[in-house]
Amino acid sequence: MTLVNLAQVLQPALAQGYAVGGLVTLGWEDMRAYVAAAEAENCPVILQAGPSCRAHTPLPVLGKMFRHLAEASSVPVVAHLDHGYTFEDCKIALDSGFTSVMFDGSRKPLRQNIDETAAIAEMAHAAGISCEGEIGFVGYSGGENSNGTDPEEAVQFARDSGVDAMAISVGNVHLQQDKEGGLDLARIAQIQALTTVPLVIHGGSGVPVAQRSALAAQTSVCKFNIGTELRMAFGVALRAAVASDPDRFDRVQMLGDTIDPVQQAAQHVLRAFGAPPQR
Template identity: 65%
Template sequence: MTLATLGEVLQPALAGGYAVAGLVTLGWEDMRAFVTAAEAEACPVILQAGPSCRRHTPLPVLGRMLTHLAAAASVPVVVHLDHATTEDECRAAIDCGFSSVMFDGSRLPLAENIAATARVARLAAAAGLSCEGEIGFVGYAGGEVSAGTDPEEAARFAAETGIDAMAISVGNVHLQRQACGGLDEARLRAIEAATPVPLVIHGGSGVARPLRRRLARESAICKFNIGTELRQVFGRALRDALARDPGEFDRVAILREVEPPLVAATREILRDLKP
């Protein structure tokens, strides 16, 4: 079985100068494609179940699906709960077999974020699992505006919570449909100097591939979350499959055609982050 915790894949990445992809899953087809791509590239992968995924499929079902894939994989697979906002949801994910949880207290005042994240980190550690937290606020394209991570607050957050990975806000934005400008590297370097905890970039689809490649090798960013970029690939492949045969109605046959282009695109993303 190759189910891994977040700490088990991020600490080697931090030491080895590379990063691991946190891939946002929505269903069986993309989950399977992501593992296939990781096996082809011989690298670990983090399969993430975010809020929209959990609204579509119950957490116990997601746990079974994801851990089933991890059990059969030839590479380390982290089964990760993304953007949970309650301790109860994190506890439920742990009970469902997830190997890592991300508690998002970024909308809370600093002291409340620290206290709540620390409780979840202790809960995860007691189960032998990992916890990711967020300090600062990563905004959303066309929605809430980001608030950059303060390096001194990041140092306090990391020290007082005991988290295994820290999501930061350095110009990255969720749900961007295309790569935009660069990141605030001066802020990133100040955060790196303040804490030894592996760093995470949410909204990785908005970071240009050359910049992802460079920062994976030259910074403490050990995890890039990628969602929108691969959802766009899935959508295009699905439309192409329907256009090729408008009379096809069997969704299994249709979705079978979507997986190869999704695997190919995922392999490119993984290759950029490898050592």
């Protein structure tokens, strides 16, 4: 069984200069593809259940799916709740067998965000699982604007919340479909100089691949969340599967045709993070 918590994969990444992919799942086919990709690349992987995934499949079911895949995997697998918005979200994930929770209090005032994140981190640590928090606000492409992370606030947050990983807002945006952007390297350097906690980039699909690799090797950024570019690969594969035969109607067959293309896309993502072979 290679089910692990977030700290168990991020601390080695921090020490050795690489990153781990937090791959956003929506269903069984992409989960399978992500674990197969990690095995092919011989690297750890973080399976993430975000709000849209949880709206489709209940957390207790997702926990069993993640754990089933992890138990059969030859590489470390983290079962991670992404963007839990309440204590109850995180408690249900904990009770459902997740090994890591991300509490998102980033829309709240600093003190409230710290206090609520600290309470969830305490609960998580008591159960032997990890907690990620967010300071600053990572916006959405075509939606809410970002609020960049203040380095001094990041110091407070890291110190007082007790998180195992800290998501920061440094030019990254959720749901970005292109890679025309690039992150605020000066702000990352400021945050890194003042904190020791592993840093997380949400909205990693919008970050150029070369910059992902450089940040993984040279900074405290140890986790990139990747969702949109993998969903795009899934969509292309599914459209091809549907169009290949107008008489086809079995969704198991059509969805099955997405697994290999998504695995290949996920391998490309994971390879860029520079993880050494697992032993």
